[in-house]
Amino acid sequence: MDVYSCIFLGANFLLFLSGVSSAADTITQSQSIIEGSTLISREGGFELGFFSLGSSTNRYLGIWYRNIPVKTVVWVANRRNPIEDSSGVLMINSTGNLVLLSQNTSVVWLANSTKEASSPILQLLDSGNLVLRDREEGNSENYLWQSFDHPSDILTGLDRRLSTWKNWDDPSPGELTWGIELTNNPEAVMWKGSEKYFRSGPWNGPRYSGAPELRYNPVFEFNFVNNENEVYYVYHLINKSIISKIIMNQTNYSCERYIWIDATSTWSLYSSVPRDNCDDYNLCGAYGNCIIGESPVCQCLKGFQSKSQETWNPKDWSQGCVRITQLSCQDKDKHGFIKFVGLKLPETTNSWVNESMNLEECRTKCLNNCSCMAYTNSNIRGGGSGCALWYGDLIDIRQVSLGGQNLYVRMPASELGRNLVLFNFNNKLGEGGFGAVYKGTLEDGQEIAVKRLSESSGQGLNEFKTEVILIAKLQHRNLVRLLGCCIQGEEKLLIYEYMTNKSLDTFIFDQARGKVLDWSKRFHIICGVARGLLYLHEDSRLRIIYRDLKASNVLLDSEMNPKISEFGIARTFRGDQTQGKTNRVIGTYGYMAPEYAINGLFSVKSDVFGFGILLMEMLSGKKNRAYYHPGESLNFIGHAWNLWREGRPLELVDTCLRDSCSLSEMLRCIQISLAGMSSVVMMLSGEPKEPGFFARKNPPDADSSSSKHQSSTNELTLTLLEAR
Numbered sequence: 001m002d003v004y005s006c007i008f009l010g011a012n013f014l015l016f017l018s019g020v021s022s023a024a025d026t027i028t029q030s031q032s033i034i035e036g037s038t039l040i041s042r043e044g045g046f047e048l049g050f051f052s053l054g055s056s057t058n059r060y061l062g063i064w065y066r067n068i069p070v071k072t073v074v075w076v077a078n079r080r081n082p083i084e085d086s087s088g089v090l091m092i093n094s095t096g097n098l099v100l101l102s103q104n105t106s107v108v109w110l111a112n113s114t115k116e117a118s119s120p121i122l123q124l125l126d127s128g129n130l131v132l133r134d135r136e137e138g139n140s141e142n143y144l145w146q147s148f149d150h151p152s153d154i155l156t157g158l159d160r161r162l163s164t165w166k167n168w169d170d171p172s173p174g175e176l177t178w179g180i181e182l183t184n185n186p187e188a189v190m191w192k193g194s195e196k197y198f199r200s201g202p203w204n205g206p207r208y209s210g211a212p213e214l215r216y217n218p219v220f221e222f223n224f225v226n227n228e229n230e231v232y233y234v235y236h237l238i239n240k241s242i243i244s245k246i247i248m249n250q251t252n253y254s255c256e257r258y259i260w261i262d263a264t265s266t267w268s269l270y271s272s273v274p275r276d277n278c279d280d281y282n283l284c285g286a287y288g289n290c291i292i293g294e295s296p297v298c299q300c301l302k303g304f305q306s307k308s309q310e311t312w313n314p315k316d317w318s319q320g321c322v323r324i325t326q327l328s329c330q331d332k333d334k335h336g337f338i339k340f341v342g343l344k345l346p347e348t349t350n351s352w353v354n355e356s357m358n359l360e361e362c363r364t365k366c367l368n369n370c371s372c373m374a375y376t377n378s379n380i381r382g383g384g385s386g387c388a389l390w391y392g393d394l395i396d397i398r399q400v401s402l403g404g405q406n407l408y409v410r411m412p413a414s415e416l417g418r419n420l421v422l423f424n425f426n427n428k429l430g431e432g433g434f435g436a437v438y439k440g441t442l443e444d445g446q447e448i449a450v451k452r453l454s455e456s457s458g459q460g461l462n463e464f465k466t467e468v469i470l471i472a473k474l475q476h477r478n479l480v481r482l483l484g485c486c487i488q489g490e491e492k493l494l495i496y497e498y499m500t501n502k503s504l505d506t507f508i509f510d511q512a513r514g515k516v517l518d519w520s521k522r523f524h525i526i527c528g529v530a531r532g533l534l535y536l537h538e539d540s541r542l543r544i545i546y547r548d549l550k551a552s553n554v555l556l557d558s559e560m561n562p563k564i565s566e567f568g569i570a571r572t573f574r575g576d577q578t579q580g581k582t583n584r585v586i587g588t589y590g591y592m593a594p595e596y597a598i599n600g601l602f603s604v605k606s607d608v609f610g611f612g613i614l615l616m617e618m619l620s621g622k623k624n625r626a627y628y629h630p631g632e633s634l635n636f637i638g639h640a641w642n643l644w645r646e647g648r649p650l651e652l653v654d655t656c657l658r659d660s661c662s663l664s665e666m667l668r669c670i671q672i673s674l675a676g677m678s679s680v681v682m683m684l685s686g687e688p689k690e691p692g693f694f695a696r697k698n699p700p701d702a703d704s705s706s707s708k709h710q711s712s713t714n715e716l717t718l719t720l721l722e723a724r
C-alpha cells in the first residue's frame with residue numbers, strides 16, 4: 001500500500017491559452033487561460049481549466065484526468081477561494097507572477113515563484129505537474145514554481161501537507177491532513193484536525209516501518225529521499241497506461257489509492273490506510289503493543305504492566321503500561337536490552353538517527369544515556385545498518401504480521417533473562433590462562449568475549465557457581481565485567497564484556513602500534529590499572545589478590561580505558577583459598593608467588609611488584625623477561641636500578657615517548673616502580689638493598705599463566721600508587 005504517497009499527489013493545472021490552439025500545453029506572458037479554454041499535457045493525460053463541482057456554481061481552476069469519463073480532479077488552485085462567476089483569468093502578469101484573477105482584477109490566487117524570470121512560461125507536464133519556468137534557463141527542470149510542491153494550499157516552509165476536501169462539492173480544506181513530520185527520524189503522519197490520527201512509522205530503507213505491504217509491485221515504484229535539504233516520498237507508475245490516483249477521503253477518514261478500470265469505467269480501490277484498529281494512533285498508550293487477534297488487542301511489552309487495571313479494561317488503554325521494576329539511573333551500567341521482534345517502530349518525535357553507526361555502537365550510545373529507552377538499526381537492508389535511538393516513553397507500537405522490525409528496549413538488570421548467545425568457536429581471540437577466548441554477539445548486538453574453561457578444573461559445580469556469582473559482583477570501571485556463565489556437562493563458559501582494542505601488550509611491545517599510545521594515554525592507563533588493583537585489594541567486598549598483572553591481562557576498551565581481566569577465576573581451579581583468615585585470597589594458577597603461603601599482606605605486595613614491572617614495561621616499551629643488554633649480566637630491573645643510581649633514569653624511556661612525556665610524571669613512575677620493588681624485596685629478605693632479582697637469571701617462561709612462579713615481589717604502598 002503506497003497510500004503514503006497521498007502526500008505527494010501531484011498538482012495539476014490546466015491552462016487555456018486564449019488565442020492559442022486548444023491543444024497547447026504552455027502559455028507565455030502575453031497569453032492567458034479563461035473560461036472555455038484549457039491546457040492539455042503533451043500526451044493528453046491531463047487537462048487544466050475551470051470547472052464546477054456537484055450542484056455548486058462556484059468556479060475553480062484545476063487539473064483533471066483527461067482520458068477518463070468520470071471527471072476526477074487531481075489539483076485545485078483556488079480551493080479556498082472560489083470564483084462566483086465566469087470571469088476567471090489565469091495569466092503570467094507583466095512582472096512574471098502567475099496569478100488567477102477574477103474579472104474585477106482582484107487576485108484570487110497566486111503562485112509565489114522563487115525568482116523573477118526574464119521569459120517565463122507556464123507548462124502542464126505529462127506527469128500532471130504544472131510548472132512555471134524561465135525559457136532562458138538552460139536546465140528545463142529548474143522550476144520557478146511547480147504544483148507538485150503545493151499538493152494543497154496549506155504550506156509552511158518545507159512542511160507540506162495534503163488535506164482532504166471538505167466534501168465532494170467543496171475542495172476547501174477538510175480536517176484530515178497528511179504529511180511528513182520533519183523530525184530527526186522523519187515519518188508520515190495523518191492528522192485529524194490537531195490530533196494525530198495515524199503514523200506510517202519511520203523509513204527503514206525499503207519501506208515505512210509500519211507498512212510491510214509497501215514492497216515491489218507491478219503498479220508503481222517508490223522511493224524516500226531524506227537529506228539536509230528535503231524529505232519526501234515519491235512514486236512513479238510503472239506502466240504509463242495505468243491511471244491511478246491517491247485521495248484523502250474525508251467521508252471515512254482514510255487515504256486511498258485507486259486504479260482506473262477501463263472495462264467498467266470505474267475507480268477500483270487498490271489500498272488504503274489506516275487499515276485496522278491497531279493503526280489508530282497510540283491506541284495502547286506508552287509501552288503497549290497492539291496485536292490484532294489478541295484479546296484485548298493491547299498487550300504490555302514484556303517487563304511492563306498496565307498502569308491502571310480499571311482503565312485497561314474494558315476498552316481504554318490510553319494510560320498504557322509502566323515498568324514492573326523501575327529503572328534506576330545509578331545502575332545504568334547494569335541495564336541491558338530486551339529484543340522485541342516484528343514491530344512497527346515507536347513514534348519518532350524524540351528519536352535520533354545516525355546512519356553510519358553499527359548496532360553495537362548504537363547500543364553503547366543508548367546505554368550511556370538513561371533517558372534513551374530503545375534502539376535499533378535505522379536501515380534493515382542487508383542485515384541492518386545505522387542507528388536509531390528513542391528518548392522517553394515509547395508510543396504507538398504495534399505488531400505487524402510480516403516484515404516488522406526488531407526493537408531493543410532498555411531494561412533493568414533484574415528483568416534481563418539473557419538469552420545466550422551465538423558464538424562461533426572459529427572466532428578465537430586468544431588463549432588465556434584457563435582456556436581459549438572467543439568473540440561472540442548477543443541477540444541485542446552486544447559483543448562479548450567468551451572464555452571456554454579447560455576441563456582440568458577439579459572443582460565441584462556448586463563451588464564453581466558460587467565463585468562465579470561472587471566475582472560477577474565485582475564492579476569497577478577498571479575491571480573487565482563478567483556478564484554471566486554457562487555450564488553444561490563438562491563445558492564451562494564465562495561471558496565477559498568485549499574489549500575492542502584488545503590487550504595492552506599489543507600496543508606497548510609493538511613499534512608501530514606503540515606510537516598510538518603517547519605518554520598521556522599511558523599515564524591514563526597506569527592510573528586506571530592502579531585503581532582497578534586498589535579496588536581488588538581494598539575496596540571490593542572480597543579481598544582479591546590478583547597475582548597475574550602483566551600487559552597481556554590489561555585490556556583496552558574503545559576509548560583506551562584499561563580494564564584488568566582474568567581476575568579471580570583461578571581459584572576455581574585450585575581451591576587453595578587461604579584458610580583461617582577473614583580475607584579471601586584468590587590467585588591465578590601458575591602465578592602463585594612463593595610468599596603466597598605467608599599471609600595476605602604479602603600477597604598484596606606481590607601484586608604491587610607486578611605493577612612495578614608493568615610500569616617499567618610501559619615506560620620502556622620492552623618486556624621485562626625479554627630484556628637483554630649487551631655486556632651486562634643484569635636483568636631489566638637491575639639495569640633500571642643502575643641507570644637510576646647513575647642519574648640517567650630517562651634512558652629507560654621508550655624513544656617513541658620522548659616527545660609526549662611529562663618529565664615529572666615519568667620520573668615519578670620510575671621512582672614508584674623501583675621503590676616498590678626494592679622495599680618488597682627488603683621485606684621479603686630482610687636485606688634493605690637492591691631490588692629483587694637484580695642478577696640476571698633464566699627468565700621464567702614469559703607470558704604463560706600456567707608456568708612457575710613470578711620471581712620476585714616488592715613493596716609499594718597503595719596510597720602512593722594512587723597519586724593522581
Ligand SMILES: *[C@@H]1O[C@H](CO)[C@@H](O)[C@H](O)[C@H]1NC(C)=O
Nearest residue numbers: 093094095096097099107110
Ligand atoms: C503581478 O502580480 C503580483 C502578485 O499579485 C503583484 O504583486 C504584482 O504587482 C503584479 N504585477 C503587475 C504589473 O500588476
Ligand SMILES: *[C@@H]1O[C@H](CO)[C@@H](O)[C@H](O)[C@H]1NC(C)=O
Nearest residue numbers: 109110111112113150153155
Ligand atoms: C505567497 O506568499 C505570500 C507571502 O509570503 C503568502 O502570504 C501566500 O500565502 C503565498 N501564496 C501561495 C499560493 O503560496
Ligand SMILES: *[C@@H]1O[C@H](CO)[C@@H](O)[C@H](O)[C@H]1NC(C)=O
Nearest residue numbers: 218238239240241242243262
Ligand atoms: C501497460 O498496461 C496496458 C493496459 O493494462 C497493457 O495493455 C500493456 O501491456 C502494459 N504494458 C506493459 C509494458 O506492461
Ligand SMILES: *[C@@H]1O[C@H](CO)[C@@H](O)[C@H](O)[C@H]1NC(C)=O
Nearest residue numbers: 247249250251252253256258
Ligand atoms: C470515500 O469513502 C466512502 C466510504 O467508504 C466511499 O463511498 C467513497 O466512494 C470514497 N470517495 C472517493 C472519492 O473515493
Ligand SMILES: *[C@@H]1O[C@H](CO)[C@@H](O)[C@H](O)[C@H]1NC(C)=O
Nearest residue numbers: 249252253254269272274275
Ligand atoms: C474507507 O472506505 C474504504 C472503501 O470503502 C474501506 O476499505 C476502508 O476500510 C474504509 N476506512 C475506514 C476507516 O472506514
Ligand SMILES: *[C@@H]1O[C@H](CO)[C@@H](O)[C@H](O)[C@H]1NC(C)=O
Nearest residue numbers: 353354355356357358361387
Ligand atoms: C555518526 O556516527 C559516526 C560513526 O560513529 C560518527 O563519526 C559521527 O560523528 C556521528 N554523527 C553524529 C551527528 O553524531
Ligand SMILES: *[C@@H]1O[C@H](CO)[C@@H](O)[C@H](O)[C@H]1NC(C)=O
Nearest residue numbers: 350352368369370371372391
Ligand atoms: C540524554 O539524551 C537527551 C536527549 O537527547 C539529552 O537531552 C540529555 O542531555 C542526555 N543526557 C545525558 C546525560 O547525556
Ligand SMILES: *[C@@H]1O[C@H](CO)[C@@H](O)[C@H](O)[C@H]1NC(C)=O
Nearest residue numbers: 500501516517557558559560
Ligand atoms: C580503539 O577502538 C576503537 C573502536 O573500535 C577504534 O575506533 C580505535 O581506533 C581503537 N584505537 C586504537 C588506538 O586502535
Ligand SMILES: CC(=O)N[C@H]1CO[C@H](CO)[C@@H](O)[C@@H]1O
Nearest residue numbers: 085087101102103104105106
Ligand atoms: C468588488 C468589485 O470591485 N467589483 C468590480 C468587479 O469588476 C466589475 C467590472 O469591472 C466592476 O463593475 C465591479 O465593481
